[in-house]
Amino acid sequence: LCCLGGGMAAPDPRQRDDLIRREASKQTGGRLPLTAAEQRLDAALLKMKQNETWRADFPPAMHFFRARPLIRTSPIFHLLQKMPKGGALHVHDFSMVDVEWLVKNATYRPHCYMCLTDKRSIRFVFSSRWPKALPRCSPWTLLENLRAKMVNTTDFDDSIMGNMTLFSDQDPEVLYPSQDVVWERFEQAFAALWGLVTYAPVFRDYYYQGLTQFYTDNVMYLELRALLPQTYELDGSTHDTAWTLKTYQEVTKQFTEDHPGFFGARIIFTIQRRVNASVMASTVEEAMKLQSDFPEVMAGFDMVGREDKGRPLWYFRDALSLPAERGVTLPFFFHAGETDLEGTEVDQNLLDALLFNTSRIGHGFALGRHPLAKELSRKRGVAVEVCPISNQVLKLVNDMRNHPAAALMSENHPLVISSDDPAMFGASGLSYDFYEAFVGFGGVRSNLGTLKKLAMNSIRYSSLNAKLQDKALAGWKERWDKFVSENSF
Amino acid sequence: LCCLGGGMAAPDPRQRDDLIRREASKQTGGRLPLTAAEQRLDAALLKMKQNETWRADFPPAMHFFRARPLIRTSPIFHLLQKMPKGGALHVHDFSMVDVEWLVKNATYRPHCYMCLTDKRSIRFVFSSRWPKALPRCSPWTLLENLRAKMVNTTDFDDSIMGNMTLFSDQDPEVLYPSQDVVWERFEQAFAALWGLVTYAPVFRDYYYQGLTQFYTDNVMYLELRALLPQTYELDGSTHDTAWTLKTYQEVTKQFTEDHPGFFGARIIFTIQRRVNASVMASTVEEAMKLQSDFPEVMAGFDMVGREDKGRPLWYFRDALSLPAERGVTLPFFFHAGETDLEGTEVDQNLLDALLFNTSRIGHGFALGRHPLAKELSRKRGVAVEVCPISNQVLKLVNDMRNHPAAALMSENHPLVISSDDPAMFGASGLSYDFYEAFVGFGGVRSNLGTLKKLAMNSIRYSSLNAKLQDKALAGWKERWDKFVSENSF
Ligand SMILES: [Zn+2]
Ligand SMILES: [Zn+2]
16 A cells, blocks of 8 residues: 555556455455366356346346346356355244245144234144134134135135245335334244244254255255244143254254255254343343253354344343353354444444354444444454345345445455345245345455355354364365366366 | 453443443544533434434435425424535536526526427527527427416426426336436436526526525535536637636636635536547646646546446546646546446446545445555545435435445545535535435434534545635634534523
């Protein structure tokens, strides 16, 4: 920088090239050396991206619901699907599996009852006896009976599906005109599938199916934010939190045995941020106990729900200080800065998450407006979990090129790409979000090195210990090299 | 930063307060000491902003066309109108004056002819004889005759107005679905008013009226990007560039005499960026001559027109190197980074503008994605001219809270707020853009110190020499103190 012309000299083209190179080298993966094969693949990728950037209907400039069919025909997307992406570090328990599976599989099981609330949202329950009526819901219908009377169940099944996801073929701007409306529908959709996924036999299969979908998308590891709800059996008996956590552990073990190369999954126990201080305190106590009882599968603790409407982290400071006060380990993985409300109490969550020594930051959408929090996140290697499609559907950003992670990526800020609630948004696995990051806010400049670094980040910033990280990285590297050699000509 | 807890200690509330204060102090104006009276005004402002932030129809989250009536009722806006804002450093010649003045004043003058192009855009000419037909335009109509036949001219005048501005009561998303559409209409609107404003008598009055509107909005100084077009008289005779520049100088002098406290205006000579290299070379030659002939009024040189469709700066490198090669002074004030096209040749303009030693950066919308350019801009005090409403209307950003200047403002990056083409966007002066900056991307945290610093920046980063800056700053300070004492109770 010292040597830039003093105005009285025309710029030197070599100096210009040097500046361009230096700026490009600052981006995520900008300093990763690429092998000859990687360079060939990178050149092909650049061409594909240039073609994509100049089309009039540039997918990252559109709402994902409109962009999805275009993305599906993109050669870059097909490459991203095949690419070993490492781990998915920000995914929620009940939005892993596309809703089609829920309808075609779960709702076709025997003893499945459905009712319709006065807000036109559906509710389910499995029961060996006729279930007790729900308040503000129509009388229960046994789906077996109902479907038996239909000539064609396609429309019916489609309407169930539509009730359990935000994705729609209609104009998303009309359907979801404001953050309030889209969050309300988001919460209703979770309530709709709740009775299905908390039925113990479905719970187990749903999770296995979720792992399958990520595995198929070439994701080898998962950190799942999980509410660990009480699950139930057909006779109405229930299982506690420990059972749920143990089931995650068992199914993960089974899946890993069935799928060589899969590296496992860990659980971040979550609770709604709308609870009060005393509920939070007892939940933190419970989390500490789970962390010590299940150190292998428990990764830590977080809060979920709309940040703007929930309580800020600082409200819960006493509860969140418990582990430190007792000298007990409970890693935090706080959602923070998933907000537009700059300068409000909620917007303080970013700095507070860092004060509570969070291991990563969920979303961090507002980080660019917090220079001190940004500096801390960078210096302490607290990675930001960027979930582009989630931010767009939940109306924080329209055009992906304006996503604040563009700035983070241009300066190699510690970050990973994740998908938050893919089934809710009509996505699956990580590839759609990788597409938005790579083609959208990555710009033409982001390259194969960027993708490689993002995949490596997802292992490096995982909750795995150093030894397991090395092992995971070695496994990933093997698959990466295979991917490169199969796709570079 | 050194002392942040190691995870095994609950955060200290005093340390937290300290971090919050340190982060706030990093913002634009964050370190300006405020007098007791300023602190009282600041407290009142904070209350107003909190009220504004929690309303469901938060103006900065909307398109400006919808937000304008809400902004007009905002007490913050009324305060901003009264506030001495310093200088407007990024304003274009033919969008200074609201179109109502053009219709009610210019088109009511005698000898005014109008025709309608096949794209339904209007064209004007003043002429003592019946003017020659324009290609692809209807036959000319003499407005005096046409209006004489009308019972009521209101609808007619309104339709002329609508043709010369982008502003509309209709849904802007429907009217301008893409950047291509809005830029096409933008260029047609300029073509529509061209024949009015290049008529020498109107030209003079238009500029005087433009200064009046900025003065009324408590702007005391202007740097005008001006095409310096050939102007014409009723008999068809024309005036050259030097006449136009001299007229700017004379009218400015007159206006300054008529309006004590007004500090003057300087001209940044501009040319369309779609020209070829040889036209650019001769224009740069002309600019160098004007700069040496009119050193007082000429501030420097720039290019205008849609950056994405025009030629990049580097294409013009030979022409732009002429001043340096000859050892002649010609300050540059380049538009750069008014684009979404990250990583393309056009997106290179930011770095190239800095390589050519630009004095300021027009828009710099993409600066956040260029860490090296950002660093250079900061270190060399090359201020970014942020024009929020322009960026929104021309579809670079939807929700103002996501404007990339939010990050710049949070870290006191050298910047000024300006209005680009207020009349085109239905704005006027600087107050609407100050509103969007202060309430929108400034967030709740930005305060009276921020506003004070923005006003001071507009003098500090002007093209005035040090002595004149001191004088302007002293004049501004006097008005500022008066403003504070009149509005803090
Ligand atoms: Zn989440
Ligand atoms: Zn401009």
